[in-house]
Every structure is written in structure tokens, then in C-alpha cells.
Amino acid sequence: QVHLVESGGGLVQAGGSLRLSCAASGRTFSSYTMAWFRQAPGKEREFVAAINRSGGSRYYADSVQGRFTISRDNAKNTVYLQMNSLKPEDTAVYYCAAMNRFGPYDLPTQYGYWGQGTQVTVSS
Numbered sequence: 001q002v003h004l005v006e007s008g009g010g011l012v013q014a015g016g017s018l019r020l021s022c023a024a025s026g027r028t029f030s031s032y033t034m035a036w037f038r039q040a041p042g043k044e045r046e047f048v049a050a051i052n053r054s055g056g057s058r059y060y061a062d063s064v065q066g067r068f069t070i071s072r073d074n075a076k077n078t079v080y081l082q083m084n085s086l087k088p089e090d091t092a093v094y095y096c097a098a099m100n101r102f103g104p105y106d107l108p109t110q111y112g113y114w115g116q117g118t119q120v121t122v123s124s
Contacts, residue, residue: 002026002113004096009016009118012086016122020081022115030054033099034079036113036122038092043096047106049081059105064090082099086122093117 003025012018020036035050049070050059058070069082079096097111104110 002029002098004094004098004113004120005117006094006115008072009055009094009120011123014088014124016086016121017061017082017084018086018120020083020118020120022079022081024077024079024084024098026077028100029077029095030074032101032113033105035096035097035099035105036070036079036081037097037111038090039095039117040092045108047108048094050061050105051079061106083120086120088122088124089118091122092120094120100121116118 004022008020009031020046030053033052036048037045038048039045047061048064051072055072067085072079094118096115098113099111
């Protein structure tokens with residue numbers, strides 16, 4: 001079991017930056033693949049980025065590649081999403097998710113644990 005709490009969302013102008021954090025409870029954080037997904041109004045939840053258990057492998061959606069960076073600190077039970085060069089189309093609720101099995105990292109159905117989400121709004 002793991003409980004996830006996101007923070008760091010807000011309102012930012014296009015071209016700006018935000019860093020999201022996701023704090024996890026429990027003593028087995030390092031056994032989970034962690035990911036960020038986002039969901040805009042009227043749209044399906046979409047994959048943003050994922051990081052494996054050790055932090056040695058990272059995966060990104062094409063739409064954020066080169067602008068976003070996912071990282072984790074297993075000592076702090078926290079995963080981060082650094083978002084640079086933000087665009088209005090990045091506006092969404094961002095969710096942190098945890099997966100403790102092997103499988104496609106970009107499918108929401110693979111993740112058994114989710115945070116409550118944090119709103120990111122990018123103004124033009």
C-alpha cells in the first residue's frame with residue numbers, strides 16, 4: 001500500500017516553469033515505478049512521464065520530451081516533475097501514480113495507486 005500526495009501546481013505564464021512533487025507514504029517506495037499523468041477537461045487521462053524503481057530509466061511522452069524532467073529521491077519517498085517552457089496546452093490536472101508490477105509504463109490501467117491531483121494552468 002502507498003498513499004500519494006501531489007503538490008506544486010499553480011498558475012504560470014507560457015514559457016514559465018513549475019516543479020511538481022509527489023510524496024509517498026510507506027516504506028516500500030523504492031519498489032514502485034512512478035509516473036505522472038495529466039487530464040485536461042473533456043479529455044482522457046494521458047501519460048506524461050515515468051521513472052523506474054532505481055531512477056536509472058526515464059520515459060516521456062513526445063509532447064513533453066525535452067521540456068519536462070522526472071526524477072525521484074527514494075530516501076525522501078518523493079518523485080518530482082520539473083516542467084519548463086510551459087505551454088497553454090499543458091494545462092491540466094496532474095496526477096502522480098505508482099505501479100508495483102512489470103508492464104507498459106504509459107497505460108493508466110497499470111497503476112494501482114493514484115494521488116488526488118494538482119491543477120496546472122498555463123496562461124497565454
